[in-house]
Amino acid sequence: MSTAPVTAPAAVRPYESYVYAYPHKTAYRPLPDRPALRALWAGQRTDALSLYLHIPFCEVRCGFCNLFTRIGAPGELTTRYLDALARQATAVREALGDDGPVRFAAAAFGGGTPTFLTAGELDRLCDIAETGAGADLRAVPLSVETSPATATADRLAVLADRGATRLSIGVQSFVEEEARAAVRPQRRAEVEAALGRIRDARFPVLNIDLIYGIDGQTPASWRRSLDAALAWRPEELYLYPLYVRPLTGLGRLGASGDAAWDEQRLRLYRQGRDHLLAQGYEQRSMRMFRRPDAPSEGADDYACQTDGMIGLGCGARSYTATLHYSFDYAVDMREIRSIIDAYTTTEDFSRAEVGRRVDGDEARRRHLLQSLLQAAGMEVADYRERFGGGPAEDFPAELARFAALGWLDPAAGPGLLRLSPEGLAHSDALGPALFSPAVRAAMAAYLPK
Template sequence: MSAPVNRTRPYQSYVYAYPHKTAYRPLPDRPSLRELWSAERKDALSLYLHIPFCEVRCGFCNLFTRIGAPDELSTRYLDALDRQATAVRDALGDRDPVRFAAAAFGGGTPTFLTAGELDRLCDIAEKRTGVDLRAVPLSVETSPATATADRLAVLADRGATRLSIGIQSFDDQEARAAVRPQRRADVESALSRIRDARIPVLNIDLIYGIEGQTARSWRRSLDAALAWEPEELYLYPLYVRPLTGLGRRAAGSNQAWDAQRLELYRTGRDHLLTEGYEQVSMRMFRRTGAPAQGADDHACQTDGMIGLGCGARSYTSALHYSFDYAVDMHQVRSIIDDYTATEDFGRAEVGRRIDESEARRRHLLQSLLQAEGMEVEGYRQRFGHHPAHDFGAELERFASLGWLDETAAPDRLRLSAEGLAHSDALGPELFSPAVRAAMAAYEPK
C-alpha cells in the first residue's frame, strides 16, 4: 500500500498521465520498437504529434516547448518527424492490421507552424503512418496569436474536428499576472476566426487562482467564454512549478491560495452546470448534446498510443517511452537539437516499464477521475479482482473523506462532487511507492 500524501492540500498534482514523465529513466537495453509492438493490438491506435514551439512561454507553463524556431529549425524538426514516423510505421509491421482511432496535434503550439508546414505535418501523419485524418477525430491545439485564417483553413480542410485554444483569462491584467501577454480584443478576433472555420468542436481553456483574480473577474471570464458557445470548456487551477516563469514568485499563503482556488473552482463548476454543461472530470465540461471527440480528460493517453516528436510519449501495454524531458529553456533547446540530428528512430530511449500492479493503478486512476466513474465489472474482468481487493485501504480512506459517491450503483465506483473537487489530491494517493520515489529523485532541468 502506498503512503498517503498530505490530505490538507487539495492541489497536489494534475494527474493526466500515469506514471508521470519524471518517473521515466534512460532504458539500458534500448529495446527496438519492432520488438515492443510485435505482440500489441494495433487495430485502434491513437496518434499524437508534438510540436515543441511557441511564440511566447507563459509564466505557468512547464510543457516541453521553446520560444521560436530560428534558422529553419521548424523545417529540420519536420524532417526528423518524417524520419521518426517512417521508422515507427515500419516497426508496427504488416502482420496484423494497423488502424488508428484518433489523432491529435499538441505542443507547444502546433499552429506556430505556417499554413504550409501544417499541411506537411498532416502529410507526414497520413503518408507515413497510414492514418486517415478525415476519418478519425482530430484535435489540434492553438493560441490566439497563431489562430490565423490560413492556418485554420488548412486544419479544417485536412479534417480537424476539435480545436483547443488556451485563453486562460479574458482579463488583460490577469493575463499579464500569469505572464501571458495578450489583449482581449485579439482573443476575441481569434475566436471569431475559429468559428468562421466551422471546425465542429471548440474548446476554451481557462485558469483560476491567478494573482489578483476575484470571484467577480472569474465570472466575467466564464461569461466571455460562454458567449462563444464552446462545445467544451476546461477549467484549470493555476500551479506554480519549478523552472517556470512564475516558479520564482511566491503564491502567497498555501492555505489561503488553496481556499481561493477551491472557491473559484466551485463558482465555475456551478455556473457551467446551470448554463447547460455537463461535468466530465474535475477540469472538463462539455455542452449538453455536443459531440465527444475521442477519449476524455485523464483517459486521453491509453495503451496503444503512438507519440511522434521529441516531447511525445508512446504507450504499449508493458512500456511507456519517450525522449528526455526538461523545462529549462537551455535544456529544451539541447533536446530538440539532438532530436533533429537523429537518424535512427528504431529504438526506445527513455521510459518506464509497466507491470500488472502499475496497470491496475493506471486503470483505476484513469477511470475514477472521470465524473462517470468506473465499472467495477470491467476492472474485475481485466484484473481478476474487485478494486477493493487491490486498493481497499485507499478506497476506505476516500470514503471516509466523503470523496466517494454513496448513491452510485453497486457496480459503479464513482467520486462525489467533493471527490471530484479534490481530484488533484486523490490522484497522487494512488501512485505506487516506486513511482513516487522515482518522481522524488528526479532532478528538475
C-alpha cells in the same frame, strides 16, 4: 497491489499534482537496453491506437507553463524538426509491422503550439500523420491546440480542410490584467478576433481553456472570463487551477502556494463548476465541461486505459501495455533547446531511449486512476475482466480512505466506482494518492532541469 494501511492526514491539500498521465515523465529513466520498437510492439493490439504529434514551439512562454516547448524557431529549425518527425513516423510505422491490423482511432496535434507552424508546414504535418504514420485524419477525431496569436485564417483553413474536428485555444483569462499576472501578455481584442476566426472555420468542436487562481483574480473577474467564454457557446470548456512549478516563469518570480491560495482556488473552482452546470454544461472531469448537444467525442472503441498510443516528436510519449517511453524531459529553456537540436539530427528512431516499465500493479493503478478521475466513474466489471480481481481487493486502503473523506459517491451502487462532487473537486489529491511507492521515489529523485 496495495496492502499497507493508509492513514488519512488531518488536512488534505487539494492541489498536489495534475495527473494527465501515469506514470509521470519525471519517473522515466534512460533505458539501458534501448529496446527495438519492433520488439516492443510485437503482439500488442494495434487496432485502436491514439496518435499524438508534438510541436515544441511557442511565440511566448506563459509564466505557469512547464510543458516541453521553446520560444521561437530560428533559421530552418521548423523544417529540420518536421524532417525528423517524418523520419520518426516512418520508423514507427515500420515497427508496427503487418502481423495484425494497424488503425488509429484518434489523433491530436499538441505542443507547444502546433499553429506556430505556417499554413504550409501544417499541411506537411498532416501529410506526416497520414503518409508516414498511416492515420486517416478525415476518418478519425483530430484535435489541434492553438493560441490567439497563431489562430490565423490561413492556418485554420488548412486544418479544416485536412479534417480537424476540434480546436482548443488557450485563453486562460479574458481580463488583461490577469493575463499579465500569469505572464501571458495578450489583448482581449486579439482573443475575441481569434475566436471569431475559429468559429468562421466551422470546426465541430471549439474548446476554450481558462485558469483560476491567478494573482489578483476575484470571483467577479472570474465570472467575467467565464461569461466571455460562454458568449461563444463553446462545445467544451476546460477550467484549470493555476500551479506554480519549478523552473517556470512564475516559479522564478518567487510565486508560491499556501493554504489560503488552496482555499481561493477551491472557491473559484466551485463557482466555475456551478456556473457552467447552470448554463447546461455537463461535467466530464474536474477540468472538463461539455455541452450535451456537442458532436460525439469520437471512436467508441478507444479507451485510454487499455489502448496504445504512438507519440511522434521529442516531447511526445508512447504507450505499450508493458512500457511507456519517450525522449528526455526538461523544463529549462536551455535544456529544451539542446534536446530539440539533438532530435533534429537523429537518423535512427527504431529504438526506445527513455521510459518506464509498467508491471501488473502499475497497470492496475493506471486503469483505476484514469477511470476514477472521469465523472462517469469506472465499471467494476470492466476492471475485474481485465485484471481478474476487483479494485476493492487490490486497493482496499486507498478506497477506504477516499470513502472516509467523502470522495466516493455512495449512490453509485456496487457495480460502479464513482467520485462524489467533493471527490471530483479533489482530483489533484486523489490521483497522486494512487501513485505506487516506486513511482513516487523515482519522481522524488528526479532532478529538475
